[in-house]
Amino acid sequence: MSTTTTDAGEKMSAAGVPQKDLLLHADNLVAGYIPGVNILEGCSLEVAQGELVGIIGPNGAGKSTLLKALFGLVKIHSGTVTLQGKDITGMKANQLVANGVGFVPQNNNVFPSLTVEENMRMGTYLKPKIFTERWSFIGDLFPVLHDRRSQRAGAMSGGERQMVAMARALMMNPSVLLLDEPSAGLSPVRQDETFLRTRMINKAGVSVIMVEQNARRCLQVCDRGYVLDQGKDAYTGTGRELQADPKVISLYLGTLAEDVDEAAQSAEVEAAEAERIEAAVEAEAEAQALAEEADKKEES
Numbered sequence: 001m002s003t004t005t006t007d008a009g010e011k012m013s014a015a016g017v018p019q020k021d022l023l024l025h026a027d028n029l030v031a032g033y034i035p036g037v038n039i040l041e042g043c044s045l046e047v048a049q050g051e052l053v054g055i056i057g058p059n060g061a062g063k064s065t066l067l068k069a070l071f072g073l074v075k076i077h078s079g080t081v082t083l084q085g086k087d088i089t090g091m092k093a094n095q096l097v098a099n100g101v102g103f104v105p106q107n108n109n110v111f112p113s114l115t116v117e118e119n120m121r122m123g124t125y126l127k128p129k130i131f132t133e134r135w136s137f138i139g140d141l142f143p144v145l146h147d148r149r150s151q152r153a154g155a156m157s158g159g160e161r162q163m164v165a166m167a168r169a170l171m172m173n174p175s176v177l178l179l180d181e182p183s184a185g186l187s188p189v190r191q192d193e194t195f196l197r198t199r200m201i202n203k204a205g206v207s208v209i210m211v212e213q214n215a216r217r218c219l220q221v222c223d224r225g226y227v228l229d230q231g232k233d234a235y236t237g238t239g240r241e242l243q244a245d246p247k248v249i250s251l252y253l254g255t256l257a258e259d260v261d262e263a264a265q266s267a268e269v270e271a272a273e274a275e276r277i278e279a280a281v282e283a284e285a286e287a288q289a290l291a292e293e294a295d296k297k298e299e300s
């Protein structure tokens with residue numbers, strides 16, 4: 001891994017993440033579904049502790065393949081993946097879950113005939129003893145899932161099912177959660193809610209890697225983004241930097257912005273939107289804290 005050292009003597013990784021904060025590091029991955037056909041062609045990714053990292057890029061760039069490779073579902077031919085310094089390259093999905101990696105696939109991510117609570121139990125099948133504590137954590141984060149614990153997941157709306165799927169992956173207390181296109185197929189309002197929930201999960205201390213088709217929204221909520229192109233990490237930067245980068249705009253964000261001024265203007269609008277989402281997350285957290293306080297007062 002290439003590193004630089006700051007004037008203060010701190011070691012920084014290639015993407016500018018302080019070495020001591022590095023949680024997950026995929027280094028130069030070459031991977032694919034069929035022998036001899038590589039989809040990832042030397043792709044690298046770094047995630048710091050507590051970061052929400054978004055992955056965008058054109059269709060077929062290999063975004064979902066990268067997540068699947070991180071979760072042991074696609075064979076890694078060369079390169080390494082480390083989590084908190086531990087080599088997890090080539091581990092199987094169940095071993096990765098036990099090591100703190102959670103994954104929410106794009107489709108078929110809940111058991112539709114099971115209730116919400118039963119779905120959560122499935123989430124802890126590797127460690128049933130932690131069910132009660134984790135289910136309580138989920139209730140704090142998404143109280144509606146406790147209210148609707150007896151409802152069958154298949155009877156819920158797309159956005160709600162996405163929430164169930166995320167919660168199920170959180171049941172094993174992952175240090176990093178991989179989300180494959182969580183907003184796919186949802187209406188704009190439900191998409192907003194899903195991004196908000198992703199931010200709430202992140203605020204609760206879980207690092208997140210999110211692949212998204214909805215590039216603009218993704219860059220608004222993430223701390224840092226990667227643009228993938230032809231199986232490689234083409235660009236990285238903060239969400240704001242990427243939204244304002246003329247190259248990224250013309251190639252991947254699909255606006256008609258012809259010059260940097262126009263790009264900067266649209267970045268300002270995007271920044272305001274990001275602040276709105278951030279404020280909504282804060283308000284939600286505050287409301288929950290107040291509700292908890294009121295509950296405690298009532299109990300005592």
Ligand SMILES: Nc1ncnc2c1ncn2[C@@H]1O[C@H](COP(=O)(O)OP(=O)(O)OP(=O)(O)O)[C@@H](O)[C@H]1O
Nearest residue numbers: 033034039057058059060061062063064065066213
């Ligand atoms: N199960 C599979 N078997 C063989 N090839 C696959 C499989 N899944 C994906 N591919 C191929 O891998 C390439 C990258 O696909 P991937 O789904 O990772 O791209 P993506 O960037 O997520 O695209 P999109 O935004 O369209 O979902 C594509 O050429 C695709 O056809």
